[in-house]
Amino acid sequence: MRILVISDAWHPQINGVVTTLTNTRRALENSGHTVEIITPDRFRTWPCPGYPAVRLAFLCGPCLRPLIEAFRPDAIHIVTEGPVGFAARRYCREKGYAYTTSYHSHFHEYLKLRAGIPLSVSWTYLRWFHCRSHRIMVATDSLEQELASKGFRRLVRWSRGVDTELFRPWGKTFLDDQRPIFLYAGRVAVEKNVEDFLRLDLPGTRYVVGDGPQRRELETKYPNVRFVGYQTGEALARHMAAAGVMVFPSRTDTFGLVMLEALACGVPVAAYPVRATRDVIIDGRVGILDNDLRQAALKALSLDPQECRQYAQQFSWEACSRQFVENLVPMRMRTD
Template identity: 80%
Template sequence: MRIIVISDAWHPQINGVVTTLTNTRRALEKSGHTVQIITPDRFRTWPCPGYPAVGLSFLCGPRLRPLIEDFKSDAIHLATEGPIGFAARRYCREKGIPYTTSYHSHFHHYLKLRAGVPYSVSWTYLRWFHSRSHRVMVSTESLADELAFKGFRRLVRWSRGVDTELFRPWGKAFLRDERPIFLYAGRIAIEKNVEAFLRLDLPGTRYLVGDGPQRQELELKYPQARFVGYQSGESLARYMAAADILVFPSRTDTFGLVMLEALACGVPVAAYPLSGIRDVIRNDRVGVLEDDLRQAALKALSLDPQDCRRYAQEFSWETCSRQFLENLIPHAMGTA
């Protein structure tokens, strides 16, 4: 099958959307499928307000259309609701081409926190964007329930995986600071609630792997913490494996792929007991979920790293890619 995926998020961004699309494409191509991902690097971009490192491809429609037409795809998937996703939706609607979409991020939280956009405005746009999708792919059952309550329809599962060969127990010697080492990995931005982690009264050392618009502010405010910037590949896996606990302070994530990566490294998770997180940490032997994040982090120190590793091995990108493929709607199956 020839598949086009449209995404407003792509490298050099490091986030769950990019990781999911990269690994899904790799697994699909290994199975003999051809996948083209159309991303902002094909177009002129403008800095995202409040997050200039992310480029937005406004007015990309005239250049997007020939890219779609020349590829002669069997199926089209819109992975994000940004400007490229918007233009692709418009093209598919005009041409009567069926398409699927996926809901990755709670953008209504992001827009509220960064720009004060009312939730009602964001939800109205998101419902509209997905309203004519033949299937809306979501990562967890609780997210499907939440979106169904908000009026979304045709919701199907598209889970996540983890590369257990890359993310594995590399050993603790990589980091030589005072232990225990509590680590946060991800975007350093207001919607990730990173400061909740930094405010915790914890023993040992705190590490932050990642970058983002809040990094400079928080680095100045919390000089005792170790900020090491974006890491990827083996470097990221080694930082992860060298920690004692992954602390996941976000209250807005729909999945939290980094939790699976930590577990694959044999590192337990401490997080808030929210619905999306419960879908990932379904076993109390691999993570502690409490409203008191400090207590969760301290209790997680007693968990067995081998249990974490075994749990993560249940998730694979091959399974994820099969779900994605089964959810697609080939053009020949109908019109939008």
């Protein structure tokens, strides 16, 4: 099958969406599919307000259309609700092509935190964006229930996986600091609630692996915390594996792929008992969920790394890619 994927999120961004697309494409191609991903790097871009490292391809429609037609896809999937996704949706609607979409991030909560945009306004846009999709792919049961309560229809499951060859117990000597080591990995931005982790009174050393618009401010405010910036590949896996606990302070994520990566490294998770964490940490032997994040982090130190590793090995990108293909629809099927 010739599968066209359209996304506003792509390299050099480092986030769950990009990781999901990268690994899904690899698994699909290994299964014999031909995959093309159209992303903002194909067009003229502008920095995202408040987050200049993210580039947005406004008014990309005229350049996007010939790229779609040249690829001659059998199925079209729109990943994100940004400018490139908007242009792809418009093209499909004008041509009468069927398409699927996926819901990855609670942008309505991000926009409220960053710009004060009312949740009702963002929800209205998101419902409109997805309303003509033949299937809306979501990662978890709780997210499906939440979207259904907001009026979204035709929801189906597209789970997530982890590369257990890369993310594995590499050993603890990679980080030479006072132990225990508590580590956060992800975007350093207000919507990730990183400061809840930084404020904790914890023994040992705290690490922040990642970058983002809040990094400079938080690095200055918390000089005793190790900020090491974005890490990728083996360097990221070794940082994770060297920690004693992965602390996940976000209250807005829809999945939190980094938790699976930590577990695959044999590192237990401490987090708030919210939507995303309850979907991933369903076994109390691999993570502690508590509204007292400090207590969660301290209790997680006693969990068995081997149990964490075994739990993560249940998730594979091959299984996720099969789900993805099953959810696709032929682009030339009849649309309403």
